[in-house]
Amino acid sequence: MDVLKMAKEYAPAGTxxxxxxxxxxxxxxEQVVRTMEKVRAAGVDVMTFGQYMRPSxxxxxxxxxxxxxxxxNYQVFGTQMGFRYVASGPMxxxxxxxxxxxxKSMIESDRAAxxx
Numbered sequence: 001m002d003v004l005k006m007a008k009e010y011a012p013a014g015t016x017x018x019x020x021x022x023x024x025x026x027x028x029x030e031q032v033v034r035t036m037e038k039v040r041a042a043g044v045d046v047m048t049f050g051q052y053m054r055p056s057x058x059x060x061x062x063x064x065x066x067x068x069x070x071x072x073n074y075q076v077f078g079t080q081m082g083f084r085y086v087a088s089g090p091m092x093x094x095x096x097x098x099x100x101x102x103x104k105s106m107i108e109s110d111r112a113a114x115x116x
Contacts, residue, residue, distance in 0.1 A: 001042050008043040016084070016105070018046035020094035023071075025052050026063040032074065040081045047083050049074050051090040066090065 007017050019039055021032065032049075039047060049071060054062050071088040078086035084105070 001038055004039065004042040004044055016045045016102075017043065018048070018094075019044055020048040020050065022050050022052040023066045024062050024064050025060065029070070033077065036074070036078060036081060040078075040083060045084045047078055047086050048092050048094055049086075049088040050092040050094070 004017060004019060021035065023032065036047065051066055052062055054060065071090065075086045075088035
């Protein structure tokens, strides 16, 4: 969390910060929510959630396959918490639609600036 806080603190104004969690490694929903709260308190703008997939038999096995409903709940809760963007689903990866989000944010900022 300290790195996320420092990134926000030392970056130029307007810099977006993002972090990701791969789910299905044995975490509880309560642990995920607590982590989301800590990440949001650190000032992070964007959060993504994806399903951990075991890359090979030498890697840690998947503990649980997260339901689509649980992914949806994390997305809704993250939005309610104030994250500017939340991507949550079994195929979401850490850079999921990052470019699309950046362009959308820039357009919205330009529109807001021109209307004031």
